Amino acid sequence: MDKKTLVGEKxxxxxxxxxxxxxxxxxxxxxxxxxxTFLHxxxxxxxxxxxxxxxxxxxxRKKTSTHRLLYVGLFAIFLSSWFDFLGVMYGLWYYTGKVFPSMPSYMPWDFSILPVFIMLLIQFKPNMKAHWKGVFFATVGTCIGEPFFKWLxxxxxxxxxGWYSFAIYFFIYVSCHRLSRVSNFDLIE
Structure with a gap:
């Protein structure tokens, strides 16, 4: 161990x-x-x-919106993974049947199901109010998705x-929807 640090040895x-x-x-x-688990x-x-x-x-997907949707999907992955990481870390829940054992969260949920569902909701019915889509997304996640994965x-x-999840799913969707509406970014010169 390097003894030349600002943090104490203890x-x-x-x-x-x-x-x-x-x-x-x-x-x-x-x-x-x-x-x-592996190959079972x-x-x-x-x-x-x-x-x-x-x-x-x-x-x-709508081909002309691919980049915008993927940008939003990446943000959804970040948010859902972070919330999931915190839940696992603080002992609120855990997962079995993982694709990768090193991930603390459930990869299919955080890296596939949630972001793709969000991107498709953003793409379809684009004029529908974001909060109504957020309620729909949160309801599906809380009342269908989570119970299904518990059953498995x-x-x-x-x-x-599980109802705490409703607020988190709503927040994730509304944040992603807002990000999807950004029309451009300032150029860095």
């Missing part, structure tokens, strides 16, 4: 101990995943949930009421 050692616990837990989970039915179903929404998007056993809540 703090470095303590954080190092915590890091080692996290590292060991990740190693244990990787071993579990390799033997109990739950892995393949999660893989389909990861790929299928993007195939649908490629087929039905992929999503396990610990200290979480």
């Amino acid at each position: 703090q470095l050692e303590r954080v190092g101990e915590i890091h080692n616990k996290v590292f060991e837990a990740n190693k244990e989970y990787l071993n579990y995943w390799l033997h109990n 039915w739950d892995f393949w179903l999660s893989f389909v949930f990861t790929v299928a929404p993007w195939v649908v998007f490629i087929i039905v 056993g992929f999503y396990v809540t610990l200290k979480w009421n």
Whole structure:
């Protein structure tokens, strides 16, 4: 350990101990995943949930809006992954059947289903009020998506009421919708 830091040696050692616990837990989970998830039915179903929404998007997207929609989709991935990361980190829920064992969140949900659903909602019925689409998006996520993934056993809540998700989904959709309406950016000179 480098002794020339502004952080005290005791703090470095303590954080190092915590890091080692996290590292060991990740190693244990990787071993579990390799033997109990990888190439099993739950892995393949999660893989389909990861790929299928993007195939649908490629087929039905409005070609002239592709860049704008992908920009919004990337922002949706960022928001949903961050909220999901916080929920897993604070022990509110966890996931099984992961495509990748290193991701704390459920990749099909955060990287495929939610962003593609948002992009398609933005594309279709463009004159509909954003808050109504946000309510629809939040309702589908809370009342259909989450219960379905719980039923599959992929999503396990610990200290979480599903209705809290409604506000988060609404916020994510409305934020993405607002971003989709940006007409241009200032040029940097």
